[in-house]
Amino acid sequence: MEYLLDFADEHVLDKAYAYLLPAKDFLPTTSSLLKETASARLSNSSTSSTLASFASTLYKHIPHPPVDLSNALTSPLASAWPRDYIPRQFASLYLITLLGIVLMYFSIATMSYYFIFNHEMMNHPRFLKGQVKMEIKSSCIAFPWITLMTVPWFVAEVRGYGSYYNKIEDYGIAYAIFSIPFFLLFTDTAIYWIHRIEHHPSIYKHVHKPHHKWIIPTPFASHAFHPLDGYVQSVPYHLFPALFPLHKKIYLGLFTAVNFWSIFIHDSDMVTGSRFEKIINGPAHHTLHHLYFTVNYGQYFTLSDRLGNSYRQPAPELDPIHEVNRRKEAQLLEQKLKAE
Structure with a gap:
């Protein structure tokens, strides 16, 4: 499955995670806005209530990975959830x-x-x-x-x-x-x-x-x-x-x-x-x-x-x-x- 995961990350998932959970929203100065930011983004989708609730739950209960600050500010594909995050x-x-x-x-x-x-x-x-x-x-x-x-x-x-x-x-x-x-x-x-x-x-x-x-x-x-x-x-x-x-x-x-x-x-x-x-x-x-x-x-x-x-x-x-x-x-x- 590693080959399929790498392919999916490169062609689809990097962009998806960067859009749904962008790294810049996890920077220390704005981390308190994560819940609102994720909910706002997801509210524009057809599955708004379910995904927004899911994002809120993840924010509360899943430990957040460390964010590469320099990468978060320069890369459009930087997500708060890096590829190796469980x-x-x-x-x-x-x-x-x-x-x-x-x-x-x-x-x-x-x-x-x-x-x-x-x-x-x-x-x-x-x-x-x-x-x-x-x-x-x-x-x-x-x-x-x-x-x-x-x-x-x-x-x-x-x-x-x-x-x-x-x-x-x-x-x-x-x-x-x-x-x-x-x-x-x-x-x-x-x-x-x-x-x-x-x-x-x-x-x-x-x-x-x-x-x-x-x-x-x-x-x-x-x-x-x-x-x-x-x-x-x-x-x-x-x-x-x-x-x-x-x-x-x-x-x-x-x-x-x-x-x-x-x-x-x-x-x-x-x-x-x-x-x-x-x-x-x-x-x-x-x-x-x-x-x-x-x-x-x-x-x-x-x-x-x-x-x-x-x-x-x-x-x-x-x-x-x-x-x-x-x-x-x-x-x-x-x-x-x-x-x-």
Whole structure:
């Protein structure tokens, strides 16, 4: 996230913070006017009352960073909140992460919905009325809360905590390549057990049940979680670089890829016969998980399910499209009988 934060600071956020919280307003001679100045500036925006109240609260409760007086008087981009100020980093990363997940969700899930998802599945008897809208609403409610719980990990990253590194030569190209399958195997195993524990009756109804409302999911169900459920299942992605060295760009790529994968496996697809079917936990496997609940808990691989005796092999006869076809045939027969 450090690369995204630096890019956002340079092109957008430096100007935004300089406008909203200019350094000159924090000079010792005018610091008493901060509250009024911030409120006055924010009152001109469309979200005046909320932002003004927020600025007032920050002024009262957050320690103010030291201001470079010479820079404050000469630079138009001087903000009272410098780039390395923790509240600024938290706020910036929250906005970047939330915007990123929302854009990715709506772009990738929409493309998957229109170009991959079989719309005949919407005629399945267990497909809910208005389900797509409910999936989107559930996701949009969850995103701000999941992001809020996730951002501390990203703040720790940009402040130098964890085992992230910048230069491939620090650990060599061989380790950099190895770290990719290592990350996937580690996170898959951890998510398997988190997911399986969430299916325990004492936990399931409180945390994971909302996601299983979608028996026949669409790609929009990929992030339609209870916020705590969505966050807990993401913890292994952050735990890995806290324990093992991981190049920052590789981490950013993997974090993006796993979110793509989450969308991909929620398209209710039951195409079978792939040579990798017994190794890779794909859409067919996850479709069976939503249908039968207690099988195929894994995220990318089938190994943990095999070892945990929870694996179910996808097969053509298990395809939920058969139920759709039977329902269609019954409706045609009913119409024919009525016509006679």
